[in-house]
Amino acid sequence: MNQAFVYDAVRTPFGKFGSGLAAVRPDDLAAHVIGEIVRRAPKLDVERIDEVVFGNANGAGEENRNVARMGTLLAGLPVSIPGTTVNRLCGSSLDAAIIASRQVNAGDAELMLIGGAESMSRAPWVLPKTEKPYPAGDLNLASTTLGWRLVNKAMPKDWTISLGEATERLAEKYGVTRQAQDEFSANSHNLAAAAWDDGFYDNLVAPVPGTDLVRDEGIRAGSSAEKLAGLKTVFRAENGTVTAGNASPLSDGASAAWIGSESAAGILGMDPLARIAGRGAHANDPQYFGYAPVEAANKALAKAGISWEQVGAVELNEAFAAQSLACINAWGIDHSIVNRHGGAIAMGHPLAARRRDRDGPPPR
Template sequence: MREAVIIDAIRTPIGKRNGFLSGMRPDFMLAEVMSNLIIKNEISVELLDEIIIGHSPLIGEAASEMVKLAGISTGIPMHNLGAIISRQCRSSQQAVNLAAQAILSGDHDIVIATGVEFVSGFSKLLNKNVWKEINKQRVAAERIADIWGISRKHLDQYALNSRQRAFQAKKEGRFEKEILPLDLIQPNGKTIEVKHDSHLTKEYSIEDLSLIQPFFQENGKIHIGNSGKISDGAGAVLLMSNTRAEEMGLRPRFRILNRTVLGTDPSILYTGLIKGTNEALVNAGINIDQIDIFEINEDYASVPLIWLQETKADPSKLNPNGGAIALGHPVAATGIRMLSTMIHELDRISGRYGLMGVCEVNGIVNVTIVERI
């Protein structure tokens, strides 16, 4: 049976907005992660059928040029520079899904799926329309917290747990296999090596979080401390057909079992992750107790908390190394960040199944299930 399998995945460290990645062009970020995959796995660029790049809507018309520049820097032939997709938070996850579909259909055998976010370089483009869309998400996050009866204290406790898990993972070196260290030239001309996510520098207490002002109203629950941090970053995944991997002597690490996409009411847009999870499990023919790791995007703490309430999943399996609240949310690269973290953790614990879910501002949801081989 023809399968779409994952050979490898890598990502950059996540940088704060206007932080250490702000001086690195997005095409260079892409070139770094793609080159690493190609060299590490000894793949000839001539064998690549296509690269699929998820990018930020902020990049807009510059996306096609960015892809060309990234491809040239990597040495990928121009005729293999394929699809460019912008699906906000789902961009890179959708890139992986499209790569899997191309492989399963028989159109392609070797595809690199990538994602890149460079919010620092496009800060001036964060105009009223962009903030209007972000505010829609914040309103939805407040709304679902009210509907499901989740208190501010509960939201803050979840955020604190996410950070504690991420700090513990960093301390144990769990991120080392997924993060590609970068040599970055500083304004003073010196070069530094960056190999850790920049948000993991300061630990908070529940008291610290309780003092942060909410985004909207005085009695609101959602604030910067229990929300994902919009950040810079890039990631890439090497996918193949199982037959081509076998021919090349490469060991597939995971197979993609299911790709579920659905829409939901944008006023409570995050509820789609609940339905999407249930549909994906049915389509994959497994039950929720068989999943070893869940990666549900932490746009806001209320999102994974209502998901937990409705799915009855084991909380210890949810974002075991922290999520966007702790690590950052490089929007168009978040899907691959989550996938990379999930598969490396599955390897570490010898788990079998992983499920990840991401929702975008318009209420469209992606849920992907992978199986460790």
């Protein structure tokens, strides 16, 4: 079996909802990071790219159903390069990486371009169709930005609660306090601010032409648990813990990376950043959705033959502080090794566009 490696990675700065990147279509965001990562490969003949696989969680609007193909064409790559879009919601671009690594392992591909793109600002409203062409009464618009829409009535009510209420239930079940959530969130902001100030993201982030955004827009340097404690809870008026300050914000952005075989180093003209040693996925009761990474990571480590004691750094999506803390506590790992350069609570969470962070600058 061929081994799969991660090569260079790039992303846009992440914009706040309705702000820095709101004027940019999601297919243009995808095209930007595709074009940028290709530009950064000094020896690349683009004809050697086997396929483009991108994650996208919306797909209802300007993505035109297949943002990977749209971005590939808009970036000016050869029309012969296929594009596939995958949707595992917040894990979509991770799934893109998994799909690509499997193709490399199987010998079906040598070099894959993967990533994710999401514009939550530009997610359209949808109007349900009915059996009758001219139904009586009113029809209700549904936003596709986040969460449930057009829910099947056969679904149990506990499965179709809001993400925030699901997080409240998770916090309740696993004993994650409001104070712990606020402390975690303040730390995310301060780590992200320090990483930017130290130049960690300088070679990773590629600003989008025509916009003024050069850094992640949501970071609040100098954040503290004391300041966050003053915010009102959003999903529960009484005994709630989740606020706008300890949850990730709605965001826009895109990211891309190379996944390739060992021989892809010669194609790209750069050394690999990491080897993909194991993969895992897991699902659980939807009302506790945020706990699924616990077993997913455990499965991946088991397949790689690695114990938690051997892990020195963890990148965990911070959808909500409560969800992140529940996972970290379940693993029994030191909080200091998690998201050492900040996380989604600070930088933003454009659903399918994961940050593609790594320690150290990309190869040049």
